[in-house]
Amino acid sequence: xxxxxxxxxxxxxxxxxxxxxxxxxxxxxxxARVDHYRSDWHRVNLxxxxxxxxxxxxxxxxxxxxxxxxxxxxxxxxxxxxxxxGFVCDICSKRFSSENAFQxxxxxxxxxxxxxxxxxxxxxxxx
Numbered sequence: 001x002x003x004x005x006x007x008x009x010x011x012x013x014x015x016x017x018x019x020x021x022x023x024x025x026x027x028x029x030x031x032a033r034v035d036h037y038r039s040d041w042h043r044v045n046l047x048x049x050x051x052x053x054x055x056x057x058x059x060x061x062x063x064x065x066x067x068x069x070x071x072x073x074x075x076x077x078x079x080x081x082x083x084x085x086g087f088v089c090d091i092c093s094k095r096f097s098s099e100n101a102f103q104x105x106x107x108x109x110x111x112x113x114x115x116x117x118x119x120x121x122x123x124x125x126x127x
Contacts, residue, residue, distance in 0.1 A: 022049045025058075040065075091115060 018027045020036060022045040027033045036042055045055040056064075086095050087102035091114050096102040105111055 020045075022046045023055050023058075091118070 016028055016030065018033050019025070020027060020042065023036070023042055025036070027036050041056070041058055041061045044061060048055060086097050087099060088095050089102070089105055089111065092105070092111055094105065096105060
């Protein structure tokens with residue numbers, strides 16, 4: 001953090017202008033400084049500077065943030081639809097409400113026997 005020192009009539013005083021060395025941005029006022037240092041953008045740039053990378057511009061950060069949030073939303077929707085559909089064994093024509101029940105079913109002797117009935121190659125039989 002750099003504090004700008006202003007010299008007026010030979011007297012040096014400290015102004016409220018602060019430069020963030022991680023983000024290469026000038027901040028004025030106490031609230032702007034505190035808000036900036038608490039921001040995700042500043043945290044990302046701190047990590048980038050530690051890794052020896054150049055700081056990310058605010059616009060680029062916001063664009064990446066939109067993409068990441070869209071990916072997270074898509075993943076959450078996929079999880080919700082997966083839970084809503086439940087788990088289905090097409091071989092045995094059974095539905096299961098939990099993943100654990102489905103995994104237990106797929107390990108069961110009855111399921112494995114049905115799998116082996118549909119196979120014609122004896123070398124591919126499931127133990």
